[in-house]
Amino acid sequence: MSILYGIPLSTFTRKIRFALAEKGVDYELRPVxxxxxxxxxxxxxxxxxxxxxxxxxxxxxxxxIIAWLERVHLQHPLYPADPALFAQALFLEEYADTRLREGIAPIFYECTLKRMFQKKPPDDAVVARAMKIVEEGSDYVESCVAEGPFILGNGISVADVAVAAQYITLEQGGTGIDAGRWPRLAAWLGRFRQRPRIAAILEEEADLLAEGRLG
Ligand SMILES: N[C@@H](CCC(=O)N[C@@H](CS)C(=O)NCC(=O)O)C(=O)O
Incomplete structure (x- = not known):
């Protein structure tokens, strides 16, 4: 069986676990x-x-990893067949992995990891700066979210797994999506997290977090 090296509460490990779950590929998660x-x-x-x-x-x-999975496991594709949607999906993946990450990672660190492992309060100035990036990023993602059920419309794509992986980290940092300001984004994430295989991963993560462990 294939091995995924990572830990459940790492955002990018989660991205791959979401992708593998959606593709229905079995793997062993090996902590490292x-x-x-x-x-x-x-x-x-x-x-x-x-x-x-x-x-x-x-x-x-x-x-x-996702690009390789797409070549090898053809079922439940995460790359849209339509060229324009394909480009949008790849860009949203990139945007989530870089720009959203730039805002969300410090919030998770300050508000969750620092409390958990150093018993220290967050640095409010760092959180405020990071929150500005998240707000600007959420404005952008909101403008991209289609009617649904997925970010780009009818088909699930790499954009869903990449963007969701980031916003779950934001939630684990204590900040939810403001549904009044970003209604499409909030509704989409609500739908996505209810997908049975995604919900199972998130339950496992919630248990770990409650125990004060990352993996
Ligand atoms: N571009 C990389 C980013 C991976 C990444 O930043 N992973 C984090 C965990 S979520 C990590 O390993 N951090 C430890 C470090 O940077 O030393 C990817 O998409 O896999």
């Missing part, structure tokens, strides 16, 4: 010590998760 461990550097030159291993093939980086 982060923080630049030698073990992880052997798998990923930057010492990051996720890394996916299929046989002898070791694939770092969530976007590369």
């Amino acid at each position: 010590r982060m923080g630049g461990s030698a073990e992880l550097r052997q798998l990923h030159p930057l010492g990051k998760v996720p890394v996916y291993q299929s046989g002898d093939l070791v694939i770092p980086d969530s976007s590369v």
Whole structure:
């Protein structure tokens, strides 16, 4: 069976778990010590998760993993067949992984990880700066969300798994999506998180968080 190296509460590990769940691909989630461990550097030159291993093939980086999965597991595609939607989906994946991440990661760190592991309060100035990025990012994502059921309309895509993975981290940092300001975004995430395989992953994560563990 293929191996996914990562930890459940890592945003990019979650992105891949969502993708694998939607594609119906079985895998073993293998926890790995982060923080630049030698073990992880052997798998990923930057010492990051996720890394996916299929046989002898070791694939770092969530976007590369999904691109490979699309080639190998043709069922339940995450890349739209329509070229324009394909481009939009890839751009939303990129936007989530970079710009949304830039705002959401510090909020999760300040409001959850710092309390959990250092017993320290968040730095309000850092949170305020990060929140501005999230707000601007949410304005953009809101403008992209179609009527549904998925971000780009009728078909699930890589945009759904990438954007959802980020907003779940935001929630775990104590901030939900303001449905008054971003109604489409909030409604879409509400629908997405209710998908049975997604809900099962999120339940597991909620239990870990309640226990004060990341994986
Ligand atoms: N572009 C990478 C980003 C991966 C990433 O930043 N992973 C985080 C965990 S969510 C990580 O490994 N952080 C540890 C570190 O940077 O040392 C991807 O899409 O896989």
